[in-house]
Amino acid sequence: MIRIEARSLSRTYGQGPLAVKALDRVSIAVQAGEVVGLLGPSGSGKSTLLTCMGLLDVAEEGEVRIDDQIVAKNGKFHGDPATLRRQRIGFVFQRANLVPFLDVLENVLLPLRLEGSVSRQDRSRVETLLARLDLGDRLRHTPEALSGGQRQRVALARALVARPSVVLADEPTAALDAKRGREAILALRETSREAGAAVVVVTHDSRILDAFDRTIELEDGKLLEPPPGHTALGST
Amino acid sequence: MRLALAELRAHLGRFLGTVAGLVLLFTVVLGMGGIYRGMVADATFLIDSAGDALWLTEEGRRGPFAEASRLPDAIVERARVTPGVTDAVGFRTLTYQFRHQGRELRVTFLSERFPEGGPLRLAPAQGRGLQRARGEIVLDQALRIPLGARLTFADEPFEVVGLLKGGVSSGGDPIALLSEADLERILQTLPAADRGVSGVTEAWSPLAAVVVHAATPQAREQLARIPGVSVWSAGEQRTLLLEGAIDKARRQIGLFRALLVLVSTVLLSLVVFAMTSAKSRELALVKLLGARHRTLIAWVVGQAITMTLAAYGLAVALGFRVFPLFPRRVVLSTQELWAGVLLALLLSLIASAAAVRRALAIPAAEALGG
Numbered sequence: 001m002i003r004i005e006a007r008s009l010s011r012t013y014g015q016g017p018l019a020v021k022a023l024d025r026v027s028i029a030v031q032a033g034e035v036v037g038l039l040g041p042s043g044s045g046k047s048t049l050l051t052c053m054g055l056l057d058v059a060e061e062g063e064v065r066i067d068d069q070i071v072a073k074n075g076k077f078h079g080d081p082a083t084l085r086r087q088r089i090g091f092v093f094q095r096a097n098l099v100p101f102l103d104v105l106e107n108v109l110l111p112l113r114l115e116g117s118v119s120r121q122d123r124s125r126v127e128t129l130l131a132r133l134d135l136g137d138r139l140r141h142t143p144e145a146l147s148g149g150q151r152q153r154v155a156l157a158r159a160l161v162a163r164p165s166v167v168l169a170d171e172p173t174a175a176l177d178a179k180r181g182r183e184a185i186l187a188l189r190e191t192s193r194e195a196g197a198a199v200v201v202v203t204h205d206s207r208i209l210d211a212f213d214r215t216i217e218l219e220d221g222k223l224l225e226p227p228p229g230h231t232a233l234g235s236t
Numbered sequence: 237m238r239l240a241l242a243e244l245r246a247h248l249g250r251f252l253g254t255v256a257g258l259v260l261l262f263t264v265v266l267g268m269g270g271i272y273r274g275m276v277a278d279a280t281f282l283i284d285s286a287g288d289a290l291w292l293t294e295e296g297r298r299g300p301f302a303e304a305s306r307l308p309d310a311i312v313e314r315a316r317v318t319p320g321v322t323d324a325v326g327f328r329t330l331t332y333q334f335r336h337q338g339r340e341l342r343v344t345f346l347s348e349r350f351p352e353g354g355p356l357r358l359a360p361a362q363g364r365g366l367q368r369a370r371g372e373i374v375l376d377q378a379l380r381i382p383l384g385a386r387l388t389f390a391d392e393p394f395e396v397v398g399l400l401k402g403g404v405s406s407g408g409d410p411i412a413l414l415s416e417a418d419l420e421r422i423l424q425t426l427p428a429a430d431r432g433v434s435g436v437t438e439a440w441s442p443l444a445a446v447v448v449h450a451a452t453p454q455a456r457e458q459l460a461r462i463p464g465v466s467v468w469s470a471g472e473q474r475t476l477l478l479e480g481a482i483d484k485a486r487r488q489i490g491l492f493r494a495l496l497v498l499v500s501t502v503l504l505s506l507v508v509f510a511m512t513s514a515k516s517r518e519l520a521l522v523k524l525l526g527a528r529h530r531t532l533i534a535w536v537v538g539q540a541i542t543m544t545l546a547a548y549g550l551a552v553a554l555g556f557r558v559f560p561l562f563p564r565r566v567v568l569s570t571q572e573l574w575a576g577v578l579l580a581l582l583l584s585l586i587a588s589a590a591a592v593r594r595a596l597a598i599p600a601a602e603a604l605g606g
Contacts, residue, residue, distance in 0.1 A: 047604070056524065056601045082600075086526025097603055099239075099518050101246030113238065114527045170604055 320455030
């Protein structure tokens with residue numbers, strides 16, 4: 001089942017001779033449970049594609065579908081993008097981006113609180129999720145008391161807590177050393193697969209390429225063929 | 237609101253510092269209002285103590301509180317025999333300054349008819365009223381002179397037989413009740429040079445007004461026919477007083493309070509705006525996570541309301557402790573205190589406006605930056 005699909009997205013910044021085409025008819029589709037790496041040099045359009053798929057920006061041409069529902073098309077959102085983000089999309093950032101004055105549990109519960117009230121079952125589910133991510137004894141710690149890897153795992157739990165259709169990750173391992181980066185991406189892969197979410201990871205980190213089911217490369221706003229031998233975890 | 241409170245808890249020092257500043261400002265705002273109310277209460281104390289009486293004053297003068305007024309003694313008897321009049325008593329005061337146990341004190345003597353009493357209906361809070369035509373005095377507690385104390389005014393000895401509570405003249409001086417005969421004697425024993433100069437601080441008026449209690453509405457018309465007098469109701473006396481001397485003070489205090497409220501609003505605006513700017517990353521994050529506008533507004537406004545109401549509550553508590561120590565009466569009315577809560581809420585909303593605009597303008601994509 002296709003969770004998220006971008007169809008022929010084009011995004012241009014600026015006008016006239018200063019216009020820069022950040023995306024040029026880019027199309028991708030990601031299945032439920034699939035983890036896709038989005039590669040490319042700086043300025044290739046990775047972040048633009050991520051912001052368009054994450055409904056933080058809208059492409060002038062093309063459309064974005066989540067669970068086969070059109071959510072953005074030809075420069076317009078279909079529905080309230082904030083509501084769609086809250087209910088359908090989880091985000092993981094280069095830095096964990098946790099709220100510094102909330103403890104681990106409250107940081108993870110934040111998307112649920114933004115949606116409405118938090119039930120006892122929700123709380124129990126979050127505690128289980130955090131325990132699986134080796135954070136069961138850190139529930140009441142504030143982010144400053146955690147290591148970089150722990151923070152990123154908290155961010156991962158936050159991205160998944162509202163059971164999104166899609167998780168979009170922007171350089172999630174950039175601030176971690178090799179070991180913790182790998183642990184984080186494997187945790188993302190495992191938990192999102194269980195949740196049936198599609199995952200798109202923007203990365204420059206060549207050490208984690210084998211964690212992806214497949215990779216997509218962008219250059220000058222256009223899609224390239226995936227590099228051979230880096231299509232799935234453990235495959236060559 | 238949860239975010240607002242969590243953030244305030246995390247930055248307790250900044251929160252308490254802001255609240256402390258606002259507490260001081262709000263206490264001054266409340267105090268200024270209380271001082272005005274105290275002035276009104278002091279100024280109208282004597283008028284109110286005479287009840288629903290008519291006041292006869294010198295014709296064309298708005299005395300005895302708003303203007304000086306002098307009447308011949310015969311007016312008292314003339315008023316008393318007017319049809320419909322049940323009682324008429326002369327109103328005589330004398331403001332006097334004296335030293336007592338090293339303290340310089342001011343008092344307004346008010347003569348009382350003996351033994352019938354009047355013109356005012358003042359019951360001592362401690363001790364008793366006058367029972368002898370000579371040598372007894374009832375003082376207000378504010379003078380801090382105990383019951384039984386022996387005093388000398390203009391060579392005349394007096395014993396303090398009763399203490400009033402909150403008895404002040406329209407000028408705010410504590411009052412002292414003594415018999416008409418004693419007041420007359422004090423005046424006569426004063427050296428002529430002292431009158432209005434050193435001992436007596438106000439020109440002596442033999443009879444400033446006549447306080448009249450009437451049984452019929454027609455009595456006022458009858459009284460108005462007495463040559464050389466003007467007739468005022470108690471309500472008219474209050475209005476004259478409040479529209480005269482007190483009105484300028486009211487306007488001055490009102491302007492000063494408005495200025496302080498403005499300063500409080502600006503201070504709170506700056507603090508809330510600075511707090512909002514400092515958390516722009518967190519605001520971008522929750523926007524990216526899909527927060528509704530009302531969540532962001534509740535976060536920003538919730539903090540402003542929490543700080544303002546906390547400061548206001550503490551200012552009220554501080555006021556109740558501190559204002560009684562002020563030299564002049566400070567009156568806090570329940571109505572004004574509740575109005576203050578509404579004003580504080582309004583102030584929070586106004587102070588949050590710029591910060592809310594800033595919060596809503598922060599792009600969600602800002603959270604994506606490394």
